[in-house]
Amino acid sequence: MANNYFKFKQFTVNQDKTAMKVGTDGVLLGAWADCNGARKILDIGTGTGLIALMMAQRYPDAEIIAIDIDESACDQARENFLASPWSDRLTVVHSSLQNFVKSNAGEFDHIISNPPYFQNSLRSGDKSRDLARHTDSLSFEELFYCSNNLSSTRASLSIIIPYAAEINVMTIKNNSSYNLFRKLHVQGDINKQVVRSLLEFTKENVANCKEELLYIEKGKRHAYSEEYKALTSDFYLAF
Structure with a gap:
């Protein structure tokens, strides 16, 4: 069973009220996304507020708005924001994205999301967990x-998705104003297949997309790669 909290170097994430706990996907995206120059950042589907907190730590000049469709998740994120050193720059809004866009068009310099990605798969029976994952x-x-x-x-969009969904997402992207300019493929272990794609899009023209590969472990449990440790060292206590 997951702990009721997860402690990072500069903040603690309580997670007793949310179905989705702190996970590697969120940490990877929060550490990797490039929001330099952004004054207003939107975190879609904030859950515990983890990614929004990471954005607040990394970008001291940015205001971060975090939204979630689940009321319990919003309560949890608000609690974590208020307990953090950056409570004056973090706001949580209980709303679906579809409703939020009606009154906030054109406001954000960077949008970040660890979105739901399961399609037509078996539900867990936990309404909040299914809402966050499907x-x-x-x-x-x-x-x-x-x-x-x-x-x-001139805004950017950063997301993390299963590698198997990348082709579909890139096809969908073609109906938007976004161009892919950064991509990171992630292997859980150096001897295993790619499992995650981190994608960053911009509305500006792109000549070349920067593509990188990262593996988390070096063939043995908890034997973390130097690249993974470097990426997450500002957050994880172990590094």
């Missing part, structure tokens, strides 16, 4: 459409 509440098409309308003319 695309019923937010499809990839809706994510791109709403992000496109919420972002400013």
Whole structure:
């Protein structure tokens, strides 16, 4: 069973009220996304507030708005924001993305999301967990459409998805104003297949996409790669 809290170097994430606990996906995205120059960042599907907190730590000049469709998740994120050193720059809004876009068009310089990605798969029976994990509440098409309308003319979008969904997501992206300019493929272990894709898009023209590969472990449990430790060392206590 997961602990009721997860302690990082500069903040603690309580997770007793949310179905989705702190996980590697969120930490990877929060550590990797490039929000330099962004003054207003939107975290879609914030859950515990982990990624929003990481953005607040990394970008001291940015205001971060975090939204979630689940009321318990919003309560949890708000609690974690208030306990952090950056409570004055963190706001949580209880809303679906589809409703939020109606009154916040064009406001954000960077949008970041660890979105739901399961399609037509078996439900767990936990309503909050299923809401966070399945695309019923937010499809990839809706994510791109709403992000496109919420972002400013030079804005960026960062997401993490299963590697198997990358081709589908890139096809959907073609109906938006976004161009892919950074990609990170992640292997859980150097001897295993790629399992995650971190993708970063911009509305600006892109000549070449920067592509990288990262493996987390070096063939043995908890034997972490130097690249993974370097990426996450500002957050994990162990590094």
